[in-house]
Amino acid sequence: MMYATADNLTNERALPKTLHCHQLNEVRLLQPLRPVEFAEDEYPRIEYHRRQQQFWDPIRLALFTLAIVAITGITIGIVTHFVVEDDKSFYYLASFQVTNIKYKENYGIRSSREFIERSHQIERMMSRIFRRSSGVGRFIKSHVIKISPDEQGINILIVLMFRYPSTDSAERIKKKIERTLYQSLKIKQLPLTINIPSFSLTPIDSKKMRNLLNSRCGIRMSSSNIPLPASSSTERIVQGRETAMEGEWPWQASLQLIGAGHQCGATLISNTWLLTAAHCFWKNRDPSKWIATFGTTITPPLIKRSVGKIIIHEEYHRDSNENDIALAQLTTRVEFSNVVQRVCLPDSSMKLPPKTSVFVTGFGSIVDDGPTQNKLRQARVETIGSDVCNRKDVYDGLITPGMLCAGFMEGKIDACKGDSGGPLVYDNRDIWYIVGIVSWGQSCALPNKPGVYTRVTKYRDWITSKTGL
Template identity: 85%
Template sequence: HYHRPAQFSKADDYPPVEFQRRQEFWDPIRLALFTLVIVAIIGITIGIVSHYVVEDDKSFYYLASFQVTNVKYRENYGIKTSKEFTQRSHQIERMMSRIFRRSSGAGRFIKSHVIKISPDENGVNILMVLMFRYPSTSSAEYIRKIIERILYQSLKTKEMPLTINKPSLTLTSIDSKKMRNLLNSRCGIRMTSSNMPLPAYTSTERIVQGRETAMEGEWPWQASLQLKGAGHQCGASLISNTWLLTAAHCFRKNKDPRQWIATFGTTINPPAVERNVGKIILHENYRKETNENDIALAQLTTRVEFSNVVQRVCLPDSSIKLPPKTSVFVTGFGSIVDDGPTQNKLRQARVETISSDVCNRKDVYDGLITSGMLCAGFMEGKVDACK
């Protein structure tokens, strides 16, 4: 069919009908889309603001004290680095974890730490710190009542391995400073800057390719020993507020303490804390030819204050036995390729212990591993502390 085109005289200033319709058709859609975008932005903004204002969680700390009647006091409970104190503490901490993870709502319970085990005529007294996260709008007293109720409820069920004397149980709210001071009496406690728990297991690839440590406080006893003018030389572990444990071979070239400094934190530059070294003691039976007794101590001129970032490590019992395939971590600022530069950010990698018998095989270390040494890594390589 043939349609005659519409005719317009020059006097007609109207655009063609077709175009006018299209413009009218698009306007409501544009308007609707624009309105939707504005509504979405307002909604997201309100969501973010309400999340931070209403849902912002905060840490709450409590000091718990109670009497356990089915445990006899042992002298070594008084030594916080002893196997007895460690094992008993872990048992109590695991018990608390089970009680609160079951009952206090998703993720409210953070962790607990036993501070002291003291003698009592009916057993032992336990002093411990409990940490929780609740909305910042909650009151410490309100949360204390919730925790108390959960504990009393679990005492009724009698599912716990330890018998707690109910009237002896007291709970006191404490601030973060008091909590930190209490934890400073214990070694080996890892805390992030926000007092959040650290993952118990971190999957890492080779230190050589591996992940940089993400969090301050992950390895708070790690120090970097540096020669003035020459930078990082060796890693070290803080074992008290003034002493570092390191390798004797670090000081082969220079034993003058005045030339050395120690820094703490997950970066060498800037350091979280820096100290001068006042004294260096090499193991008297160190043999550089065989690497036997490759141990040294460095004393700081001024002590460090313990914090979430700086903390002492627990020294293991001298009789400790680590069976093959025990997970251990290597941490440090060392180079990630042969003769490469040192790293500014602390790295870590998980490795496994290997028996000395395997390590002394002809195709491995061929008898170089003595009774004072420990072998760790993987026979197939993959994860390593470089050299």
């Protein structure tokens, strides 16, 4: 991102922030309280007089009985935990025909509005069917993999995820799922008409499930191969904090100059293409001098790749920060996994109203002009309308249609130096889209000076023209 200095303000322009990028603010953690120690001689011993009594008096008998009941209860709980509560994940690939929907050409484009909206409708229907009807098991999630044409409508390929006791078998659970589905199709009023004979369900292992989901973008996976919901991040963010787990932001990359270290962030949008800011390459456009790394730490990196090509927007203007967008192509593709994954590119028609909750991540400093952070940081911010951002007391008309403001008018939470080129992402039903690229701003986290990001939807066609994505 780029930030304005005092000299910039006299020109009423903010200089590119290649080495003055947006950064996340940090909250200091309180030191844990230490236990207070007391000397034994501060507390005199008290001698209690005992009186002779029979061991099995009523009080002792009652206490003994309660102890036996408690021990029995604990034992039952432990047995229940290991026998019943020791759940495991079960995955199924389902396919079926929907007869009351006509196929649209954009169903074949996973990033299209048509595919997204139809997928969400199908996934909501599956949740409605299974959420309350999975018996002793638990429905986790579904993900539409493919929508294809059919003579009578459309064909759906979808992954279903469940948690059941580990003592169950995949085949027995399959019969439960089929029974639940058939009953629902006969009884409930569903928005889509499913041709029952066309329905098929196949158990798959976690590797097959992961490979299928890799064909979809914007999905974050936990170590147990269960998708992470948006709330897993929301609950951990307070004015910028270290990311909590591997794979929480699997599309984040670090762009580094060989011999000079981290310069900018970038976002994985395919297994070979990174999306970043044009101003990151202002001083050096030679791809052979750059590398990209992945993982939650810069050192050591999880994965390292060389950069083979750099494409900067033809109309990038450093003085006005317009068209601050670039692409970097890796020489060797990365393999998608739980911890490395691509983000979704938004449809050009996607609109985010003011105060929409979005997330920014990066390795940048936590104070203006501070050092790069080795561990990836994250912060929740909110979108701010261009009308507000263009006020005289904010950025005084410098925000163009290709820019997006995000942060808080009171400041405190922001991106900063070293975060430039990194992602601003939006969650839409646990599918994540890149909506902004950290671009510029005045200093870091000042009141009335929110972060300014390249608005990705404005450049959707440009990205496609260069990458085919």
